[in-house]
Amino acid sequence: MLTLREKYYDFDQISSKVFKCRRDDQFFTMKIVSILNEENQANNGVPYWIIREISILKELDHINIVRLIDVMTDGPDLFLVFEYLDNEFQADFLKNPKMFMYPQMKKEFLYQILNTVAYLHARKILLRDLRPENILVNVRTQVLKIALFGAARTFEAPLEAYSSSVGCLSYRSPEVLFQFGCEKYSTPNDVWAVGCIFGEMLLHRPLFSGPSDVELLDEIFTLLGTPTEETWPGVTSICGTCALMGPPQQPKDLAKEFPMLNPDGLDLLSKMLCLCPNYRISAEDAVKHPYFKGV
Amino acid sequence: MDSKTEFPIPSDKERQAINNYLQIEREFMATKGFYKAERNLLHRKHAVATIAKLSQGQVVDAYVAYLAMNYFDRYASSTNPFAMRSNQFDLQQFLFEKDLNYQPTRLAAMELSILSGLNWRMLPITPFYFLDHYYPTFSEIGGFKRRSINEIIVQSQGVHQFTEFKPSHIAISAFLAATFVGYPSEFNAIQKSLDKPGKLEGCWRQLVHLCHRSAIEICSASGTVISATKIRTKLPIQSEEAAAEEASEIQTRKSEVQKYSTTKFIQFTVLDTEEEENVAPLIRRRRRERVEATEEGAEPEAETEATKQQGLDQGKAVTVGDSSEQKDAEAETKVNPKEHDKGIGEIEEICEEHVEAESELRLRKAKGKAKVGEEVLEKGKATIISEIVPAEEAAPKTLMNFDLRWSTSVPEYVEDSEQVEDTACFGVRCPGTILGSGDDSPLKSCTCCQCTIL
Numbered sequence: 212m213l214t215l216r217e218k219y220y221d222f223d224q225i226s227s228k229v230f231k232c233r234r235d236d237q238f239f240t241m242k243i244v245s246i247l248n249e250e251n252q253a254n255n256g257v258p259y260w261i262i263r264e265i266s267i268l269k270e271l272d273h274i275n276i277v278r279l280i281d282v283m284t285d286g287p288d289l290f291l292v293f294e295y296l297d298n299e300f301q302a303d304f305l306k307n308p309k310m311f312m313y314p315q316m317k318k319e320f321l322y323q324i325l326n327t328v329a330y331l332h333a334r335k336i337l338l339r340d341l342r343p344e345n346i347l348v349n350v351r352t353q354v355l356k357i358a359l360f361g362a363a364r365t366f367e368a369p370l371e372a373y374s375s376s377v378g379c380l381s382y383r384s385p386e387v388l389f390q391f392g393c394e395k396y397s398t399p400n401d402v403w404a405v406g407c408i409f410g411e412m413l414l415h416r417p418l419f420s421g422p423s424d425v426e427l428l429d430e431i432f433t434l435l436g437t438p439t440e441e442t443w444p445g446v447t448s449i450c451g452t453c454a455l456m457g458p459p460q461q462p463k464d465l466a467k468e469f470p471m472l473n474p475d476g477l478d479l480l481s482k483m484l485c486l487c488p489n490y491r492i493s494a495e496d497a498v499k500h501p502y503f504k505g506v
Numbered sequence: 507m508d509s510k511t512e513f514p515i516p517s518d519k520e521r522q523a524i525n526n527y528l529q530i531e532r533e534f535m536a537t538k539g540f541y542k543a544e545r546n547l548l549h550r551k552h553a554v555a556t557i558a559k560l561s562q563g564q565v566v567d568a569y570v571a572y573l574a575m576n577y578f579d580r581y582a583s584s585t586n587p588f589a590m591r592s593n594q595f596d597l598q599q600f601l602f603e604k605d606l607n608y609q610p611t612r613l614a615a616m617e618l619s620i621l622s623g624l625n626w627r628m629l630p631i632t633p634f635y636f637l638d639h640y641y642p643t644f645s646e647i648g649g650f651k652r653r654s655i656n657e658i659i660v661q662s663q664g665v666h667q668f669t670e671f672k673p674s675h676i677a678i679s680a681f682l683a684a685t686f687v688g689y690p691s692e693f694n695a696i697q698k699s700l701d702k703p704g705k706l707e708g709c710w711r712q713l714v715h716l717c718h719r720s721a722i723e724i725c726s727a728s729g730t731v732i733s734a735t736k737i738r739t740k741l742p743i744q745s746e747e748a749a750a751e752e753a754s755e756i757q758t759r760k761s762e763v764q765k766y767s768t769t770k771f772i773q774f775t776v777l778d779t780e781e782e783e784n785v786a787p788l789i790r791r792r793r794r795e796r797v798e799a800t801e802e803g804a805e806p807e808a809e810t811e812a813t814k815q816q817g818l819d820q821g822k823a824v825t826v827g828d829s830s831e832q833k834d835a836e837a838e839t840k841v842n843p844k845e846h847d848k849g850i851g852e853i854e855e856i857c858e859e860h861v862e863a864e865s866e867l868r869l870r871k872a873k874g875k876a877k878v879g880e881e882v883l884e885k886g887k888a889t890i891i892s893e894i895v896p897a898e899e900a901a902p903k904t905l906m907n908f909d910l911r912w913s914t915s916v917p918e919y920v921e922d923s924e925q926v927e928d929t930a931c932f933g934v935r936c937p938g939t940i941l942g943s944g945d946d947s948p949l950k951s952c953t954c955c956q957c958t959i960l
Contacts, residue, residue, distance in 0.1 A: 246614070257617050265621075266628035282626050284618060333519035495519050 649727030
């Protein structure tokens with residue numbers, strides 16, 4: 212078997228433990244993970260999160276998911292080799308509106324994201340940390356790819372209580388924010404994140420950006436209205452303290468908040484950002500929404 | 507309680523996923539025919555016994571043991587050269603150790619070897635992936651609690667005969683066996699509605715036996731217990747076999763009563779040599795019947811061999827118990843006094859597969875403890891059940907909270923004459939033969955590591 216350095220060359224550092232490298236005429240991204248150092252020895256084995264990430268990526272075969280090409284070990288380190296994409300959705304698109312060369316492009320990107328989420332959910336895999344920073348783009352082919360599955364996990368039997376503090380705050384669903392410290396959530400959380408990304412593509416700023424759970428919930432309720440037993444059955448039993456609810460607010464008119472969006476788009480956005488997780492549209496149903504007619 | 511929440515109807519994309527699973531599920535099985543070799547079979551039994559013992563007294567999550575056994579089957583039958591080379595290196599280390607304590611560094615190295623040997627594919631396609639797909643057919647007759655089906659599948663992982671069946675076949679056969687046990691009057695109609703039902707017969711019949719041996723409780727979707735634990739359901743074509751099995755159990759029960767003076771619930775009994783002799787004629791007759799029954803099979807040779815092996819297994823371990831003393835599934839497993847006595851004098855032997863399986867399970871236990879800690883912390887913060895999932899699914903471990911009924915008997919394969927004659931056996935114990943000494947005769951001593959095999 213070829214060693215690491217015989218197989219790949221022309222290393223160029225991207226960040227502290229991520230490199231761009233080459234083999235023949237192809238470029239790859241190499242991520243270095245230390246697994247058998249002093250700290251990990253105390254944990255009694257290979258870290259569970261790396262086993263989880265690699266295991267999930269190994270079973271995925273989808274054009275919109277970054278492919279894991281190779282896994283190599285060299286002493287105490289593990290080297291993950293991914294396909295290389297040179298553009299980031301967050302930095303190159305959301306912060307640079309001109310990159311969206313035509314209006315249809317946003318719709319196509321949204322479709323790709325939802326199609327991927329639907330694919331993952333069908334395989335009982337939750338993303339849990341879906342946000343623009345984890346999305347890469349191939350500008351030439353206009354193919355978008357989701358990367359970084361460190362927080363992903365399966366929800367096939369047996370399901371377990373999930374660990375807390377996972378995922379960027381801005382893309383967390385209200386049911387997750389409500390239950391800080393008791394995080395049992397499922398597929399609707401990923402769909403909510405897609406809804407936030409959709410809104411961000413339209414406004415070119417994060418839809419919600421509060422620095423804490425309370426402030427974030429306030430922003431959500433300012434836009435979508437304070438949930439009631441009518442709009443979210445069971446919400447009062449979920450919300451342990453009334454303080455998180457704040458004073459009752461009426462939902463704003465999404466049509467005025469997103470004037471560039473047609474009625475179908477508004478309908479889809481409102482369904483993805485539905486406060487009640489049980490009523491929120493599923494990724495699979497979202498892919499079939501009339502908004503995507505012609506994509 | 508809506509029974510459909512336990513078996514949600516698959517969506518279009520989920521059906522696509524299931525079709526994909528059907529195409530690749532063989533990649534997550536032991537190599538075909540691997541366990542026809544006696545040596546490999548003994549290793550598996552050793553692994554089953556080790557995992558079963560290490561699972562006792564732990565937080566009940568039977569899926570951990572299920573996965574550990576899946577990893578064992580795939581790794582043991584792997585021909586990955588990297589893994590083989592790594593095995594040889596570790597083997598020398600193990601030969602100098604007689605206990606089960608490992609340094610964390612070495613544990614991690616072994617784990618890494620297993621991960622690489624399995625190509626990091628630690629999410630195997632299991633029968634659980636197919637249950638939602640097959641369930642609608644069975645919901646019409648009254649349905650089942652998912653926990654009942656889960657248990658049939660997990661318990662089957664402890665029996666080597668099922669390693670030859672694809673996960674999808676085990677999934678539907680688990681439903682068929684549950685139907686046979688719980689809805690006997692509906693069985694024929696259900697079976698006829700299936701595509702190529704004959705192909706599954708070998709699997710579901712053995713699962714029916716497993717349900718009886720392991721006293722698996724079958725519950726309908728509404729929660730009613732529908733398995734008749736007191737009445738032995740006789741298989742239509744093999745009623746004589748059922749009677750023979752029952753006679754064997756009665757005999758064993760009498761023996762137990764005599765020895766311990768009071769009736770106890772015993773999950774596994776290893777027959778004494780004396781009793782085994784008495785049972786031998788029944789086993790031989792049983793074998794003959796099975797050979798005849800499988801002559802028409804598509805793979806008569808394979809079936810015959812599997813059938814013979816099953817006869818041997820049934821002779822070795824028989825589940826007995828007074829139904830009035832059946833324990834709740836959550837109760838801890840009782841230690842069989844005989845088994846315990848035997849265990850004291852037992853010499854634990856380390857073989858490569860045993861160590862691998864043990865390492866994997868130990869790691870899982872460590873993780874399990876960490877998660878238990880997490881749960882305790884979480885309970886301190888909030889006990890609200892999320893609106894996202896129904897209450898039944900909020901505690902999914904309740905669907906896996908049954909005891910393992912796997913055999914805890916470690917095979918005595920050192921004394922087996924076949925074992926001694928097998929050259930490969932020395933390959934496990936003596937690095938000299940790995941290096942290719944070319945000496946085919948049994949070695950009485952080896953200069954390179956001072957080991958002696960009698």
